[in-house]
Amino acid sequence: MNLEIPTRFAERDWERAVDGGPVRFAVVGLGWFGRDVALPAIEDSEYCEATAVVSGSAEKASSVAEERGLDAALTYEEYADGEHAEAYDAVYVVTPNALHLPHVETAASLGKDVLCEKPLEATGERAERVVEVCEEAGVQLMTAYRMQTTRSVRWVREQVRAGVIGDPVQFTGEFSFNMLAGGGDPDQWRLDPDLAGGGALMDVGVYPLNTARFVLDADPVAVHATAIENPPAFDGVDEHVAFTLAFPDDVTAQCSASYGASGANHMTIVGTEGRITVDPVFDVDADRQITIARDHGETTVDVAEPPEMVEEFDFFATAVLGERDIGPDGEHGLLDLRVAEAVYESSDEGRRVDL
Template identity: 45%
Template sequence: MSFVDWFDDYEDRDWQTTTEGTVRYALVGLGWWTTEVAMPAIADSEFGETTVLVSSSTEKAEQVAEENDVSRGITNDDFKDGEASEHYDAVYVCTPNAYHLEYVEAAAELDKGIICEKPMEASVERAERMVEACEHGGVPLMIAYRMQTEPAVRRARELVESGFVGEPMTVYGHNSQPLLEMIPDPNQWRLTPDLTGYGTSVMDLGIYSINTARYLLDRDPVAVQSILATEHEDFEGLDDERAAFMLDFDGIEMVSTATQNGQTDSQLTITGTEGQVEIRPAFPGTCRLHVRRGDQSLDFDREEFGAVEEMREEFDYFADRLLTSTPIKPDGEHGLFDLKIVRAIHEAAKTDRSVAISE
């Protein structure tokens, strides 16, 4: 097979199974990601519509609803009591990690499909309760790993699956951002241990490398070693201002780094016996795919995809599955395993030894 032959027959939206229908969303948590990314993505989607907004503040819920021409704005308590439940079909949960469970449980009791932002909760135990609640309620739960519907990432997965890199040997992942420059508030929830869960850099940033590697390789890690460190005073109580860890994917070794206190940068590279795929930048919005095999290389000549487009694909994928009653991935069990990995990373750093990742 010639070098260019590897790039034939790529199909966008290979997951799509329907061309009609609308899923009405209630959005829980009206922070900047919801208002600036998720809402525009739903508005741009083929199968979605935002009909209800949910906030702890009545004033904020109603104000944001009015500004965005959304029919209803209600409080968190109203949502849990089932108010306006006839006006939406599914729920998108985008609150601080430690609050996910209560809204997922409420949505499950209301028999609504659920998209929950990653990481799915603040601890493995609470994530397990989320899975149980959705199984008991018989409702679908999707964890919002938008990278799995990112076209550049899906293209990379096809190349790995088809043997472009040969046998995968190593993976390198990195994700960093200057959190306190982006949000100059040392009391923000990502720096509050009770709200974020297992630290901050791995939970919020490293998880992108972890989950995208799982998706590209189609396998899960079995053990981890790690080093975590914190020096900045605003990261007090959190052990991973910066993090480095190595995951053993049962024969494929991954080295990854992450920090909430660094220059914005991200990448994910898979190197095999015959080639390499690199996504850089990878996670903070616009993906670029670069490939090499032997002495030939190519920058994948596609449009650049920003975060809104990734989210649009994510919401349309979820709606497609909901409208056709088709199983959804990544589901709650998938997200739960990521938290087990993150927990093991922190345990490995504390014990200074390799830690097995339990199913």
């Protein structure tokens, strides 16, 4: 099979002509990601516009709104009361995990479509409610898995589908970093089990988990896992996690994540006739390198592609405007919470857990 690897990933395979727009966003949560990553991405997007920001701090909301020239600056309470609801069409929720549900409930009650950061919530039960309130209100809900809108990762998925490496056999993925090295904050919300729902798994482990589902185009049927805490810094949350996912047709995925290891993020899909490796892969706007190895040799390309958060927002907006499949919807995000709960159950009980 001949293979042509592009030097630039210039096409949006999901893009369709749409009427109307732009989709006006309220960004709920002004931590570094909402403020420094999401808002600039919306500003650079083709189909979106930021018109409101929401924060627990009135001063922060006002400062960011003034800096960005936005129409509305709201506290969480003002947002919940529906103030300035006419200023936006959709809501991007980028708060700590356990705060997703109340903000999504508000958006649904106001008839606003929702782009919600991963994981969908801190527990499967709360994630299920996130899905339910959006369904009941008839609003769109997308789980913000940017890997699924990133052009190079979508291209890799198409190569797997096309049989470039034969039949898939195994996926491996790792996403690790040393959270507390160099003065990392031990009091951050990601180390609070009530706010985060877990540790490395819930923050970075969901990347190899969900990307395995995406590139294999399948859902796992069982999991076997080990999750390790390390008090006092990692008390009630996992510092390290490793898990094996069993997929249909005897395909497996080996995934690991850590808050206390040297930085690494890569994935490999092994097939009966070759393998595809992407390294790095999971960081925001990673300088990805794709290597495809088959019997006749190896081909490597350094990926050139646009900012992936711009892609994610435009993907969401064109789905809403064009009535296209929104992709990783709420049910899709809910399944990852079910898998995460099974990972912890498997680790606690030392056995394989069927899904």
